[in-house]
Structure formats: C-alpha cells, structure tokens
Amino acid sequence: MQEAHPRVRFAPSPTGYLHVGGARTAIFNWLYAKKNNGTFLLRIEDTDKQRSSDEMTQAILDGLTWLGIDWEGEPWSQSAQAERHAQEARRLLEEGKAYYCYLTPEELQQMRADAEAKGEPYWYGRAGLRMPEEERQRREREGYAKTLRFKVPEGETTVEDLVHGTITFEHKEIDDFIVLRSDGSPVYMLSVVVDDHDMGMTHIIRGDDHLSNTPKQVLLYQALGYDVPAFGHVPLILGTDKKRLSKRHGATAVGEYHERGFLPEAVFNYLSLLGFSPGDDREILSRTEMIEAFTPDRLQISSAVFDEQKLLWLNGQYLRMMDAKQLSQALDPFLTKEWKQLDNTYVKDVIGLMSERITTLSEFCDAAAYFVHDPAEYDEKGVRKHWKSPIVDALPELIATLESIEFTDEALESAIRAHAERLDVGAGKVIQPLRLAITGGTASPGMFETMRVLGKETCLRRLRSALKAIPVSDS
C-alpha cells in the first residue's frame, strides 16, 4: 500500500542558500516521487530562529524552482509545529518513556571536563535519573530548569536502509538524549520524527550525515506509536580534497551556478549523476529519462567528488542542443546593456556563430566583444606572427576588392581566396591578418561568416584602422 503512492520530502534548514548537496538530495526525493507516482513535499526546518531567515527560505525555494523541482502545496514550517512536538514529548513522559533531568548545563559541562581529564569518553548515562529522589524534588520545588530526556530502552535497532542495506545499532551506544530543552522547546531529533509522521512520510531519503542518528529516530517512532518509514541515506558530496564540500571549494550554492551562466537542465543532470547512475552508458538524460531510470538501489553508497569540469562539459552539451531561439532567450539575462540595444537579428546571428564556442552563458559578452566594439588593441603574439609583408602590403588591394562585392559567405570566400592565389600564398596566410585586424585577436568563428555578420562597413573601417595602427614587420 505504501509502495503505491510514496510520500517523500526535502527538509532544508534556511540557514544558508540552497547547497548543491541539498539540491541533490531534493532531486533524488523528487525523482523517487515522480517515478513512483508519489508526492513530494517541502518542509522548512526553521526551528533555529537565530540562524534562519525568510530570505534564505526564499532563496532555497527559488533554487529548487530554477532546477525545475516542484513540490506539492505550501512548504511545511517546522517551527509552527513546536507546540505539537512538545505535546508529543509530554506524552512520552506520561508513558514513562522519558524523564526530567534537573542537571544544570554547568554540571553537565563538569561531567564532560572530568571525563576528559581522566581520558575517558563522556557518557551521560542516565545521570538525571541517578540523582537521589529528594534532590530531584528539591530542585523541582526550587524551580530548577529541567530538560526532558528520552529513556533509551535496552536492546538493538536494525535499520533496513534503501541504499546501505541492513545496519544494526546497539542501544548501549546511544545516550539518553534531550527531546525538550529547558525552555520547553522541542529538539530537532523529536521534531523531525513528529513532522515526518504528521506529514505522512513513507520514505526518508536524506544525506548520510543522518545515518548515525537514525536509530534514535526509529526509537522515537516506536515510542510514539508511529509507523516507521523506510530510510535511504545518500552519500555526501565531497570537494576535490575529499573533504565535505564547503565554500572554500568554490561555488556550492545552486544560485551561484545560475549566476555563472549554467543551465538548470545541465545542473540537474549533473547532480543526478553524482551518486546515481542509470546503469547504462548514458551521460545526458532529460528529466523524463532520469525519472524513468531512477531507482534508489542504483544510488551510490560511497561519496562523490564534485567535479566542475564535467559540469562545464555537460553545460556545453546542453547549450549546443538548444536552437537559436532557445539560446537567445537563455542568454538574454546575461546580455549587457549595449548588447540589448543592438538589433535583434544581428544578436541572433552572433549567437549562431558563438554558440559552440562558449560553455556558460556568462562568457558570451566577453567572448563576442568584437561584435560590438572595434578592437582597441591587437593581440601581440598575433601581430608578430601574422602582420607581415608582403601580405599586409597587399591589403589595400584586397580592401578595394571587398568594397565592390556583396558580403555573403560565398562572395567573401571567393574574393579572399582569389586574392591569396594572386599573392601565391595559402588562404590562411591572408585570413589570419584579416582576423587580427577585424577582431583584434587570433581566435574567432570562421572569417567569412564573421565578416558577413559584421558587415562591409565595419570590416573595411577596421581594416583601414589596423593598417594605420599596426606597424608592419618583414617576414
């Protein structure tokens, strides 16, 4: 029954932007829901009021939307459920599954310090219950702050993890943990469990960092009389130094990739394949194909290094798969003011020439700068290599010819090739100086197309000023 319509969620805490690791977790959950005809929900874990903010919540929502991940209904707010969580905690107390601990933070800290001094591991070990009854009562009378701790039962808990398989934890390794703080607020461990139950979650797919805490949560599910959902723990994303991916590794926020001109499809594709593989040799999969291919048992169990090189490549692939219209639409937000003022057809022509020469949208304006400005300077190495007599000496002659022809690819090509032939040199010998004069550099799209798009007037003007500006050297 559960299998038919699974309910899954992504539960970020709004203490930062949408991290690529979080995005990937969201993607896996989303894929699982789509694949199995289930429901994907969002929950904002905003119980840490100090570090949470509405801006961050919005940024996370924006990031998900950008990636094309949609969720059902309004995002669930964890903090809004605090009273409900506390209620459930009190139920644990009534049922004898939790107890009040009157130890002060100072006393706890002392225990820690003592343990460390003796070189022993710190262990709370039900200290709150070991306190003599009269002392407990005295502290209660005197209004000592008290926390509610979960009484971890004896035994062991086995988790059937969707990606890791069977894992057993012995309860003697688990300390009695706090479920209600001394101010009465619920602690994360409790909140997740109650929320996931209330939201009807059937599968919890989340980061590996929650694996060790899973038995505590399972114990809570059982103590509260809830059905225990299925768990799947996906490995974390690492930086190039194999350490957990963080800001110092470069861009980690999804929004940064957006700004840097990556396409959402490419990022989605890349992230999906980081820790998952369809099992065949496909590297480029559409959303639909990804949904079709997705199954948690093909999820990787070891962590993966985030490799921007491959993302870059994928982005280039997606860029080249777009037609002119799609590309110019995607490019639009990345165009500078001067580009936006240009004639639409002209910009489209330029995009057509540049599309396979860029890998991110943000590169475009710089890479195509000479389509807007006459070169202000000329590539030094290019000058040394290509600006020589007798080719350059013969340029005025070529200019004269160009003046009389129509700027089509064909006409330009035959004029320039004929000119080269007259000089008895390969066409490249003529084309390189032309490129230098017209673009200022040594790399550009095909020269005939470039000149056609630039137009006769611009080309001739640039040729004439190059002739004046660059001194000719003998070969």
Place this chain on the structure above:
RNA sequence: GCACCCAUCGACUAGAGGCCUAGGUCGUCACCCUUUCACGGUGAAAACACGGGUUCGAAUCCCGUUGGGUGUACCA
C-alpha cells in the same frame, strides 16, 4: 576515544563469482578535420587501497589492516 558508513583510472561511474586482456563519460595527451578558436572524429596513457582467507575460479563473498567520511550538543 567510541559507534556507524565507505573504498574500481586524476574525477563521475559500469561491474551483483567465471562474459574482465576491467567497459563508458569528464579531464589529460596524440592524430584527423580546418582560415584561427571551438565543435566534431579517431586513438593512447590511466584503476580493482593492502594483507589474509572461502572457492576449481574473486573487482565481486568473509576477516583484518590502512585510508577517508559521518555521528557522538539544551545545532539542524
């Protein structure tokens, strides 16, 4: 420290005992295409962490070592 997780080319991965002379992709290198740059094409170098078992046979199963990760909070 203790507990848990993990370990195939530099990176992402395929591999569920013989199909492995370990496959694909990114990156790297070479060559081809070519007016340059890119794209594209062809090819090359490049890995089963180590040590023991189990088995006729192990990248695949078991144990240990080493290495990495996570958890162990009145953070989430």
